[in-house]
Amino acid sequence: MIKLKGIGVSGGVGIGKVLLLRKDELTVPKRKISHDEISREIYHLEESLIDTRREISNLQKKISKEIGFDHGRIFEAHFLVLEDRVLIEDVIMQIKNKHVNVEYAFSQSVKKYVDTLLKLNDEYLRERVIDIEDVSKRVLRKMLKEKAATLSDLKEKVVIVAHDLSPSQTASLPKENILGFVTNIGGRTSHTAIIARALRIPAVVGVEIATENVKSGDKVIVDGSSGYVICRPTDKTLREYHKKSTAYAKEVKAIHIPRALKARTKDGKEATISANMELPEELSLVKEYGAEGIGLYRTEYIFLGRRDSPSEDEQYAAYLSVAKDISPHSVVFRTIDIGGDKFLSRPEVPKEMSPFLGWRAIRFCLAHPDLFKVQLRAILRASVKKNVKVMFPMISGIEELRQAKALLKECKKELKSERKIFDEDIAVGAMIEVPSAALTADILAKECDFFSIGTNDLIQYSLAVDRGNEKVAYLYEPGHPGVLKLIKGIIDAAHNNNIPVGMCGEMSGDPLFAFLLLGMGLDKFSMSAPQIPKIKELINSINFENAKGIVENTLKLHTPKEVEKYLHSELKRILTSESYRNILMV
Numbered sequence: 001m002i003k004l005k006g007i008g009v010s011g012g013v014g015i016g017k018v019l020l021l022r023k024d025e026l027t028v029p030k031r032k033i034s035h036d037e038i039s040r041e042i043y044h045l046e047e048s049l050i051d052t053r054r055e056i057s058n059l060q061k062k063i064s065k066e067i068g069f070d071h072g073r074i075f076e077a078h079f080l081v082l083e084d085r086v087l088i089e090d091v092i093m094q095i096k097n098k099h100v101n102v103e104y105a106f107s108q109s110v111k112k113y114v115d116t117l118l119k120l121n122d123e124y125l126r127e128r129v130i131d132i133e134d135v136s137k138r139v140l141r142k143m144l145k146e147k148a149a150t151l152s153d154l155k156e157k158v159v160i161v162a163h164d165l166s167p168s169q170t171a172s173l174p175k176e177n178i179l180g181f182v183t184n185i186g187g188r189t190s191h192t193a194i195i196a197r198a199l200r201i202p203a204v205v206g207v208e209i210a211t212e213n214v215k216s217g218d219k220v221i222v223d224g225s226s227g228y229v230i231c232r233p234t235d236k237t238l239r240e241y242h243k244k245s246t247a248y249a250k251e252v253k254a255i256h257i258p259r260a261l262k263a264r265t266k267d268g269k270e271a272t273i274s275a276n277m278e279l280p281e282e283l284s285l286v287k288e289y290g291a292e293g294i295g296l297y298r299t300e301y302i303f304l305g306r307r308d309s310p311s312e313d314e315q316y317a318a319y320l321s322v323a324k325d326i327s328p329h330s331v332v333f334r335t336i337d338i339g340g341d342k343f344l345s346r347p348e349v350p351k352e353m354s355p356f357l358g359w360r361a362i363r364f365c366l367a368h369p370d371l372f373k374v375q376l377r378a379i380l381r382a383s384v385k386k387n388v389k390v391m392f393p394m395i396s397g398i399e400e401l402r403q404a405k406a407l408l409k410e411c412k413k414e415l416k417s418e419r420k421i422f423d424e425d426i427a428v429g430a431m432i433e434v435p436s437a438a439l440t441a442d443i444l445a446k447e448c449d450f451f452s453i454g455t456n457d458l459i460q461y462s463l464a465v466d467r468g469n470e471k472v473a474y475l476y477e478p479g480h481p482g483v484l485k486l487i488k489g490i491i492d493a494a495h496n497n498n499i500p501v502g503m504c505g506e507m508s509g510d511p512l513f514a515f516l517l518l519g520m521g522l523d524k525f526s527m528s529a530p531q532i533p534k535i536k537e538l539i540n541s542i543n544f545e546n547a548k549g550i551v552e553n554t555l556k557l558h559t560p561k562e563v564e565k566y567l568h569s570e571l572k573r574i575l576t577s578e579s580y581r582n583i584l585m586v
């Protein structure tokens with residue numbers, strides 16, 4: 001038995017067999033072959049190409065059936081590669097002339113092919129490189145008889161252990177078969193952690209050496225609440241954790257308060273509690289937990305894990321279905337926030353040295369007005385019921401907000417001339433998640449209809465702490481006095497300019513800070529759906545006057561530890577001991 005410690009990012013206990021995901025690398029052996037072996041190697045090449053063709057054809061049928069014919073067509077390029085005579089002849093030549101094994105010959109020919117295409121100044125050909133690399137990996141796996149870790153066909157329940165999971169990998173997992181996640185890297189607000197929390201899957205990230213300590217099939221316990229991962233547990237430990245798992249499930253049930261309950265303090269102050277969403281399958285959880293609408297819809301998840309961008313009609317259908325489903329509540333569509341730790345599979349998006357400081361979110365969208373306008377048109381068209389708002393991520397100054405609004409205006413004009421209906425008064429918000437925006441919030445507030453504070457980023461940018469890096473996770477502190485002062489300034493600037501202000505960063509779903517934020521006057525709280533009952537229970541158990549009363553004292557404190565200690569002591573004083581234990585989970 002080995003006990004590893006990481007960062008618990010999604011509560012609960014998962015117990016099961018490990019599925020270890022290797023990084024997507026293939027090791028291709030080089031072997032000299034004799035003259036007699038040449039024909040066998042060439043036969044192996046043909047057999048692998050036929051098998052791969054069959055595999056892709058099945059995949060194409062499955063995708064066309066499940067998500068539409070258009071998606072199935074993306075595999076056409078794969079077939080072209082498999083039938084490319086120049087490539088195949090080159091492999092055969094190498095086997096015959098250089099007397100090398102087929103796997104090695106194939107990998108060398110593909111490399112030559114890719115290098116040539118990359119040198120050509122032709123965007124279409126360069127885009128084909130991804131297809132070539134993808135399909136050639138499939139062929140090589142056939143040759144090497146390796147099975148690809150295709151997560152979407154998981155047949156049994158497993159705990160996924162990986163170095164890292166990309167947001168698109170996480171999004172495409174069959175959730176019903178995942179007992180838990182463990183990753184070597186990551187922090188509390190990395191996007192994999194956010195999804196795990198939204199789907200209520202126990203998860204521990206930042207374990208550093210997780211993948212080195214297990215193999216597929218090992219038994220493992222993931223305790224997402226304490227951050228422990230126990231590999232190959234003894235029977236005694238297993239029994240202990242089975243008990244813990246049952247107790248956790250009971251706790252979660254106990255905190256299920258009526259869906260329709262409003263968040264209203266004992267002295268009558270109301271706040272809106274809505275949910276954050278990434279994937280369509282979260283919608284039922286969002287409703288089950290009593291969200292009053294969707295305060296953040298991370299639309300980039302519709303773009304991830306695919307090569308082409310979704311068309312206007314496809315996006316429109318996706319947005320409209322959410323808007324209809326959540327009505328009469330509203331949904332805030334955050335325009336795509338790619339870059340950082342979420343990337344499009346497009347060759348023209350270069351790898352950057354500091355992606356979180358790079359071509360991300362609104363910067364990327366303003367540089368790609370065509371792509372951006374398609375999304376804005378789709379959002380506008382989905383606003384017919386007048387319950388849709390649009391919000392721009394990573395605004396760093398007024399000029400970006402003005403440019404984004406100008407594009408929105410253009411889209412409105414176009415739609416009008418096409419006689420398409422939409423909400424002409426659609427509310428436009430700015431996410432405040434960059435320190436410069438926080439410090440100029442009074443300027444921004446005059447030109448938008450609402451603010452939403454994105455603390456996941458605001459904390460990383462103001463404290464200079466990468467949100468996905470486990471090595472500096474100890475510095476990632478929402479209670480840092482610098483962060484609290486920025487937040488207070490944003491709320492005051494919004495109110496001085498008569499616009500509402502919400503928060504959609506993870507901090508708003510933490511009861512300790514929700515208490516302080518309510519006191520600072522935050523109007524709307526948006527969070528992972530499973531956090532909602534606790535926050536509603538908290539707000540219903542306190543007086544607004546109490547919350548207001550602690551703000552000044554909190555802002556005088558010097559360290560995050562002092563802040564947390566003070567907030568705990570105040571809540572302990574105000575709440576009954578049972579509520580305190582339930583809400584704070586202590």
Ligand code: PEP
Binds near residue numbers: 337453457
């Ligand atoms: C945030 O930064 O707080 C936020 C909600 O956006 P994301 O987590 O998607 O960056």
Ligand code: MG
Binds near residue numbers: 393454457
């Ligand atoms: Mg953000």
